[in-house]
Amino acid sequence: MSDVATMRGRPSLLMTPGPTRVPARVLDAAHWVVHHRTADFSAALAETLTRLRPFFGASTADVLPVHATGRAAMEGAIANFFAPGDTVVACCNGKFGEMWAGFAESYGLDVRRVSENWKESVDPSEVEQVLRGPDRVRAVLCCHSDTSTGVLNPIEDIARVARTHDALVMVDGISSVGGVPFRFDDWDLDFAVTSSQKCLMSSPGLAFAVVGARAWSAVARSPFPKNYLSFSAIRKTLAGEQPETPGTTPVSLVLQVLEALRMHAEEGMDSVFARHQAMADHAAARADALGFGRQCPGLQQRSPTLTALTPPEGVAPKWLRTRVREMGIEIAVGMGHFAGAGVRIGHMGDIRMADVERTMDAIEAALA
Ligand SMILES: Cc1ncc(COP(=O)(O)O)c(C=O)c1O
Known part of the structure; x- marks a missing residue:
């Protein structure tokens, strides 16, 4: 056996x-497969995205399902918002901060790595030092809860610094959103991501990305090919009369996350x-x-x-x-x-x- x-x-x-x-109630919620192009499933999808909003602290930014684990949404952020040669700052005090840096480098971005000591929290003044330099920095990439070290990085302070230099703030909330307060609006962020298999107590395989207005404006200048990971395509299908996602939606995962969010709501x-x-x-x-x-x-x-x-x-x-x-x-x-x-x-x-x-x-x- x-x-x-x-x-x-x-x-x-x-x-x-x-x-x-994954609690039994969540597994039971996805007991059978439903068709993704039906009014009932669309309603479930819309409810899932609405219920996610308070956990991201995002009232109006777009919440997009991405049909893959969290890394795909992170890679998607690089492919959707940047161009080769763009300068970005990556906070590298853990495996997942470094992951952001590696993805950006693989797309030909000019990555300035800061806070590389895994034993310390990100120091916003290190971020600021690069932002004050001669090169136009397009974004700051950081991880909120780095699962390799257990740090909870000071996103609010990092974002404040980035904002004064007109850089986008892109945050990996994969092991924080749903278990730790996360404030997309209050911290004035541009992009955030989480995935189904952590605080959302569901099976692995589905990510959620939050995209704010400034990040959407960056899409137009990005020359990278975007197909499966096109955030604009996901937004377009969601905006239809019956909200849908491109391709075959992983319906079971959506139904699991919905049930998990209902449980979180019951607990408060x-x-x-x-x-x-x-x-x-x-x-x-x-x-x-x-x-x-x-x-x-x-x-x-x-x-x-x-x-x-x-x-x-x-x-x-x-x-x-x-x-x-x-x-x-x-x-x-x-x-x-x-x-x-x-x-x-x-x-x-x-x-x-x-x-x-x-x-x-x-x-x-x-x-x-
Ligand atoms: C903080 C963090 N970021 C990114 C990832 C990668 O996400 P995924 O495995 O969902 O692709 C993980 C996974 O453990 C993580 O903990």
């Missing part, structure tokens, strides 16, 4: 920073955020008591959606992950610079305090 078949009988508790557990957005913060506080307190260190002790603010740790002396991350896996719980090890040194515990989406407790108990038992 394959591992996957075994897991069907007894699913692991997914305490990874994505994908996260502020309660969802408070639950995430409480789980982060609890995981950190238990980890301290067990002799763990913080993977990045100097961060100014930590993401409430994951806890990134260094195990006590002599405990290898992969060994710990295997022991915990044997107890039916999946945690993650460090990424990039922290591969071999860190463990990451995700607590987002449908994860509850009892799950955090069970995970920390399992870690304690493994160490014992």
Whole structure:
């Protein structure tokens, strides 16, 4: 029997920073396939996008479904808004900040990497230094909650600096939107992205991009080919009398996200955020008591959606992950610079305090 078949009988508790557990109610909502060109499905799609707005903090900007995981919407942002040779600043204090930089470089943009120390939060003054330089900077690319380090970057401060220099602000909210307050309007952002498999507690495969007016104006000067990832094409089909997306919509994923957002609404957005913060506080307190260190002790603010740790002396991350896996719980090890040194515990989406407790108990038992 394959591992996957075994897991069907007894699913692991997914305490990874994505994908996260999908509640039974969300799975049930997508029990059968519906046709995507029907009034009923269009209504469900429209409701999904409306329910996402408060989690992005976006009242009027376009919310676009992108039929792929989050990286596709990030790549789409580069392909839709820029031209080769454009100068952009990329905040690189983690794997996913670096991912923005890598995508932009691959399209021939002139990328100025700042805040490259993974152990520190982004320093807005480093961004400002480039913005004050001789070259016209088109945009600042940054990650809100970098899932590789557990940082929660100061987007509001970064955006304030970018705004005074007329640069677009483009934010990866893939492990924050839905679990952490995110304020597209108040922070005056231009582009943001999230995806289905994290705080939106659905299966992987669907991203959502928010595009503001200034970003739309940049589309006209972008010469890159845009087909599957054309944001204008997505906006056009959504604007029809019956909102649709181009091609075959991943209907099951839309229905899952809709149900997840209804659950978030029943719990209340502020309660969802408070639950995430409480789980982060609890995981950190238990980890301290067990002799763990913080993977990045100097961060100014930590993401409430994951806890990134260094195990006590002599405990290898992969060994710990295997022991915990044997107890039916999946945690993650460090990424990039922290591969071999860190463990990451995700607590987002449908994860509850009892799950955090069970995970920390399992870690304690493994160490014992
Ligand atoms: C912060 C962040 N950005 C981007 C990505 C990539 O997104 P996806 O895997 O949905 O393509 C991830 C995935 O883990 C992430 O955590």
